[in-house]
């Protein structure tokens with residue numbers, strides 16, 4: 001791992017623009033180095049933050065972006081729980097991401113087949129790679145320490161072969177989902193967690209200060225050779241005692 005950076009902002013108003021710059025700067029770097037930018041998105045609170053911040057920027061050229069989902073809920077795209085549905089309604093058409101560059105699940109399939117089908121789609125986009133290497137994965141963390149749809153104590157945490165796994169007993173609704181596995185998350189060139197709000201403070205302390213013994217899935221994210229950022233706000237950081245970065249206005253990562 002290139003080293004973990006824990007970066008704290010007074011609120012999401014200061015965090016958001018730095019996140020947007022991280023996305024566009026990693027996009028430019030990836031396109032210059034290998035001709036495309038592969039981005040994995042999470043759902044939850046990240047969706048509205050990305051929409052607000054990316055739409056506030058001068059329009060980025062997204063013609064070489066390829067978007068996947070770190071996890072997705074097995075519901076139809078018009079269901080408010082669908083992560084793709086939310087991004088499609090709020091963001092994608094507004095930044096001209098080509099439809100062919102958005103890798104969606106087939107929500108009509110049973111969950112195990114849906115995961116296999118999604119894994120095949122990823123393999124086609126990352127041919128010859130045992131585990132897809134995304135340029136950037138944006139992750140969230142629930143108040144129980146889950147990330148993607150990898151929940152505390154679940155057998156999926158031990159998955160070492162599959163790149164996408166089905167889950168049909170998610171403790172957070174909806175119960176049926178598909179998720180990237182840790183080997184994919186930890187193969188990425190850059191991973192950025194975005195975690196805001198006081199409801200995350202206790203678990204965030206355990207995740208960031210609990211060491212290797214931490215039972216929380218988010219604590220297992222440690223890219224093999226990629227960068228790892230934790231972008232958090234003051235309420236989420238309230239219980240931390242580790243040294244953190246507190247960038248000034250206009251900071252870039």
Ligand SMILES: O=C1O[C@H](COP(=O)(O)O)[C@@H](O)[C@H](O)[C@H]1O
Pocket residue numbers: 041042043044045046070071072139140141142143146147148149172
């Ligand atoms: O269910 C999910 O939750 C996590 C965390 O969401 P947040 O709203 O607490 O930020 C999210 O990262 C994941 O994609 C989603 O499916």
